[in-house]
Amino acid sequence: MWYYVDPHSGIPIYVQLKEQIKKAVATGLLTEGEQMPSVRELALQLTINPNTVAKVYQELEREGVIQTARGLGSFVAERRKDFGLQQEGSLDSALEKLMVEAYQLSVDADTLYERFVKKLTTWKDRLWKGVRDNEPGH
Amino acid sequence: MWYYVDPHSGIPIYVQLKEQIKKAVATGLLTEGEQMPSVRELALQLTINPNTVAKVYQELEREGVIQTARGLGSFVAERRKDFGLQQEGSLDSALEKLMVEAYQLSVDADTLYERFVKKLTTWKDRLWKGVRDNEPGH
DNA sequence: AAAGATGTATTAGTTATATAGTACAATATA
DNA sequence: TATATTGTACTATATAACTAATACATCTTT
Numbered sequence: 001m002w003y004y005v006d007p008h009s010g011i012p013i014y015v016q017l018k019e020q021i022k023k024a025v026a027t028g029l030l031t032e033g034e035q036m037p038s039v040r041e042l043a044l045q046l047t048i049n050p051n052t053v054a055k056v057y058q059e060l061e062r063e064g065v066i067q068t069a070r071g072l073g074s075f076v077a078e079r080r081k082d083f084g085l086q087q088e089g090s091l092d093s094a095l096e097k098l099m100v101e102a103y104q105l106s107v108d109a110d111t112l113y114e115r116f117v118k119k120l121t122t123w124k125d126r127l128w129k130g131v132r133d134n135e136p137g138h
Numbered sequence: 139m140w141y142y143v144d145p146h147s148g149i150p151i152y153v154q155l156k157e158q159i160k161k162a163v164a165t166g167l168l169t170e171g172e173q174m175p176s177v178r179e180l181a182l183q184l185t186i187n188p189n190t191v192a193k194v195y196q197e198l199e200r201e202g203v204i205q206t207a208r209g210l211g212s213f214v215a216e217r218r219k220d221f222g223l224q225q226e227g228s229l230d231s232a233l234e235k236l237m238v239e240a241y242q243l244s245v246d247a248d249t250l251y252e253r254f255v256k257k258l259t260t261w262k263d264r265l266w267k268g269v270r271d272n273e274p275g276h
Numbered sequence: 277a278a279a280g281a282t283g284t285a286t287t288a289g290t291t292a293t294a295t296a297g298t299a300c301a302a303t304a305t306a
Numbered sequence: 307t308a309t310a311t312t313g314t315a316c317t318a319t320a321t322a323a324c325t326a327a328t329a330c331a332t333c334t335t336t
Contacts, residue, residue, distance in 0.1 A: 017304060026241035040314060049295045054313070070313045071303025079140070080244045087243040091250070094239045095257040099264075101232045103164035104203070105225040106218050108266040109258060112229070116254055119233040120247060124236075128246040150324065174283060187326050192283070208283045209333025285330065292323065300315070300328080306308085 002029070005046055013048055025065055025076055028126060036066060036074040072118045081132055140167075143184055149188055155194045163214060165263060174204060174212040219271050241252055 002135045005016045036042075039057060043050040046116040048126075057074050076080045100113050142163075143154045162168045174180075177195060181188040195212050198204045206212040240250050 007294085014293080021183065022242065023238050026238040035304060039314090050313095051296085052294065053274075054315095055238055055293095057313080063242075068313065070301075071311065072311060073303095079241075083244050083246075085221060086212075089246070091245055091253055092257070092264070093241065094236055095254060097216045098232055098236055099257060100161050100164040102229065102261075103217075104201070105262055105265075106221050107225070107229055107230055109223075109262045111221070111267065113255075113258060115229055117268045119230070119237060119250060123240075124247045125238040126241055127250065133321085134181045145325090152324080177284090178282085187324095188283095189285095189327085190325065192323090195283080206283065207333075208331065209281065211282060280336100283331085284331075285328105287328080288326080289318080289327105290323100290325075292321105294321075296317100296319080298316085303310105303312075303314085304326080 003042070003046060007048075014052050014055050014059075017046070017053070018059060020059060020064075021056070022065060026126060027101050030076050034076045036076065038073060060065065076097055079127070079128075081130065083128070141180070141184060143186060145186070152190050152193045152197075155184070155191070156197060159194065159198060160203060164264060169215055170214050170215050172214045176211060196234065217266075220266065221270070222265070 003017060003018075003020050005013045007013060009016065021030070021036075030036075036057070037045070039050050039053045043053045048054075057066065057068055061068050061074075061077075064077055064080060066074050067077045107115075141155060141158050142147070142157075143151045146150055147154065159168070159174075168174075174195070177188050177191045181191045184191075199206050199212075199215075201222060202215055202218055204212050206214045220243055245253075
């Protein structure tokens with residue numbers, strides 16, 4: 001297991017773990033349907049409290065990243081198939097945030113564009129490629 | 139003043155205020171050299187504690203957004219002129235974070251590219267245009 | 277020197293975070 | 307049916323983060 005949390009980093013443990021799992025799902029380290037380690041098991045490996053892991057799993061389920069069931073375990077959920085108004089809004093906020101950050105970093109527009117395109121290239125295969133439910137099929 | 143904070147939003151007040159000020163600087167609502175409202179004044183307007191405002195100002199100064207001095211006040215700082223290794227790293231992290239978010243939102247690469255370009259257009263005038271210190275002059 | 281403005285430090289109270297321990301509920305398996 | 311595994315719930319405790327109230331230090335202006 002490649003998770004790692006630092007209790008003294010200033011960032012809450014449950015936030016650190018949640019971000020790592022979300023990134024693992026996004027990059028494909030965790031695949032759809034794959035079983036997550038149990039609450040107790042992961043807590044043991046990271047030497048943190050089971051309650052902290054449970055909190056992470058609950059939030060991840062609320063965000064649609066995993067699905068969980070008593071007695072069964074937790075599993076990586078299927079990715080959402082819709083890209084609706086709410087997602088549009090979230091994407092716009094994320095882009096806005098990026099621009100504010102870019103201003104602060106004194107990046108010029110050309111460099112920002114170049115870095116974005118480069119990053120997008122490495123992610124292209126991971127981003128959405130399927131057919132939307134509400135789209136006419138190919 | 140157009141700042142607004144919600145003590146019950148779950149997000150710490152000082153984080154809310156800091157983000158708003160950073161955005162105000164980035165968008166040009168606050169201009170270089172402009173005097174910020176005093177700690178007490180801003181605290182009064184937002185009906186929060188002066189210490190909370192002070193904490194925001196201290197962190198903003200540490201991040202190079204404002205400059206502050208006892209007895210004088212706080213002022214919007216000049217934007218940094220360098221774009222070095224540390225900024226490169228920060229930009230890469232920001233882009234990486236954007237991609238993870240995009241995965242979660244089920245955005246396809248083309249849509250993401252389109253939205254990015256559109257957003258970049260509206261920000262182009264605000265992003266860096268000056269001459270770097272370590273660059274040969276025009 | 278005095279007064280007024282400013283940011284800063286100190287102290288305290290409240291809330292969030294993390295842990296610990298135990299018990300419960302739901303599912304699979306022997 | 308019994309047992310083991312899983313996530314969940316509950317109470318309690320300790321620590322850190324956050325906010326608040328008050329006093330202090332620095333600078334400008336009078």
